Amino acid sequence: MRSALTSLHQRKRSRGAAILLALVIMVTVAGLAAAAVSRHWSQQRTDALLRANLQHKALANAVLQWAHAILLEDRRQGVTDDLTEIWALPLPPTSVSEFLGTADTTSSGHDALVSGKIEDLDGKWNIWDLFLEEDDKGAHAMNLAVLDRIGIGVGLPPGRLPATIQQARTLVAGQGFYPLNPESCWQWLGLTQEERHLIQPYLTCLPARAVLNLNTASPQLLSWILTPDLSSRIVAERQRKPFDDTTDIGTRVNVGSGQSLFTWMPYISWTFRSSWFAVHVNITMGGVDWPMVQTLQRLETHIIPLAGGVQ
Numbered sequence: 001m002r003s004a005l006t007s008l009h010q011r012k013r014s015r016g017a018a019i020l021l022a023l024v025i026m027v028t029v030a031g032l033a034a035a036a037v038s039r040h041w042s043q044q045r046t047d048a049l050l051r052a053n054l055q056h057k058a059l060a061n062a063v064l065q066w067a068h069a070i071l072l073e074d075r076r077q078g079v080t081d082d083l084t085e086i087w088a089l090p091l092p093p094t095s096v097s098e099f100l101g102t103a104d105t106t107s108s109g110h111d112a113l114v115s116g117k118i119e120d121l122d123g124k125w126n127i128w129d130l131f132l133e134e135d136d137k138g139a140h141a142m143n144l145a146v147l148d149r150i151g152i153g154v155g156l157p158p159g160r161l162p163a164t165i166q167q168a169r170t171l172v173a174g175q176g177f178y179p180l181n182p183e184s185c186w187q188w189l190g191l192t193q194e195e196r197h198l199i200q201p202y203l204t205c206l207p208a209r210a211v212l213n214l215n216t217a218s219p220q221l222l223s224w225i226l227t228p229d230l231s232s233r234i235v236a237e238r239q240r241k242p243f244d245d246t247t248d249i250g251t252r253v254n255v256g257s258g259q260s261l262f263t264w265m266p267y268i269s270w271t272f273r274s275s276w277f278a279v280h281v282n283i284t285m286g287g288v289d290w291p292m293v294q295t296l297q298r299l300e301t302h303i304i305p306l307a308g309g310v311q
Contacts, residue, residue, distance in 0.1 A: 056290045059096060059283045063116045064294055066091070066099075067279040068303045070118065075298060081120065081274040082215035082242035090117035093284070113284040121182070121295070122274035123216030124204040125150060125225070128179060130165045131172065131205075139267040143210075147203075149224040154198040161199070164189045179205050181295045181306050182278075204276075206295075207306075211271040214249060215242045225268070230255065243272050274298070 070087045082088075095111040096102075125146065134140040144162045151161035168188040179185050185205030186196055202221045212225070215238055222231035233253055243249045249270075250260045262270065275298050283290040295306040 056283050056285065059112065059114055060281050060290070060292050062100065063091070063114055063281045063283075064279055064305075067116065067118050067277075067294075067296070071277060071296070071298050071303060072301075075300065080215065080242060080244055080272040081122075081213060082238065082272075084242065087118045087277075088120070088216075091115055112286075114281070115284075116279060116281045119278040119280060120213060120216040120274045121204045121206060121276040121278055122211055122213040122271060123218065123221075124202055125212065125221060126204050126206050126208070126210035127165065127185065128205050128207060129210045131169060131177070131179075131185070136267070142265075142267045146225050150199065150202050150221070153220065153224045154202070156195060156198065160195075164191060179207050182206065206276050208276070209269065211269040213271050213274050214238065215272055216274065226261075226265070230261075245272060246270070 067087075074081070074085055074087050078085075091099075091114070093113045093115040096114060097111050099114050127143075127147065130140070130143050130147070144165070147161045147165065148159060152158055167190065168185075172188060177184075177188070182205045186200075191199070202218065202224075214222075214234060217225075219231055219235045222234060225231075226234070230253070234249070237243070237249075237252050243252070246260075246262060250262070253261065255261050255264045277296045277298060279294045279296060281292045281294070283292075297304040297306065
């Protein structure tokens, strides 16, 4: 009898162990299966993001080529630049198939949208001269004064922008700093995002001596650099007919006291022909926006994208 009970207990323990082992195996298999499914979906997401990124880059490059073609054709057709030219017209949100002239759509089955605009950076105040050695004290003082008026004009405290420039000059001294793109300068200035948002419509930082295009500079910027009255007359004249050269503006806009704009403010290099541009691109795919900015230098026969110029 005792032997039979012992045998029964052993069989029960064996069955219990077998059930426990089966449960362990089931849990293990389920865990492995879950991990495999997770890896599968993770890989799918990674592949989808990679495809989307490649599509975005291809479309962005297409918009950049569009900008290159427009800017080069504009240079061939004339020697001056103004806001009535085709490069100044933005590219509104346009389906990829329409932009490329095809019937292709994205893998989601819905056509992506591309939009863009070309911005004349020579129509902004270039602060790069303020990073250089003060080889001309008068020009440096004038640059700082203009910078301060711009800062005050956008709502910054008096002296805020000149102080940031002086601090940045100290930081970059001896480091061989060179602005690969406008963004690299802003990083040295230590401005808040809100401050940068306020000043960037009017300021830029380009690796060249500062010039300002009188045909494309905003009325507000001109009023801070010159006077409100003089800037209003310049804007009114250029709307009637863009300026061709220094003689043209000297004839059409009287500064007063027999002076020209160029003798009245001799430290500013005025121009009517732009060489620096920013191409703003936005790709909308699957409800997600992919913005990009590329800085370009336009020469006589070709376009040079600035190294690191994508912002």
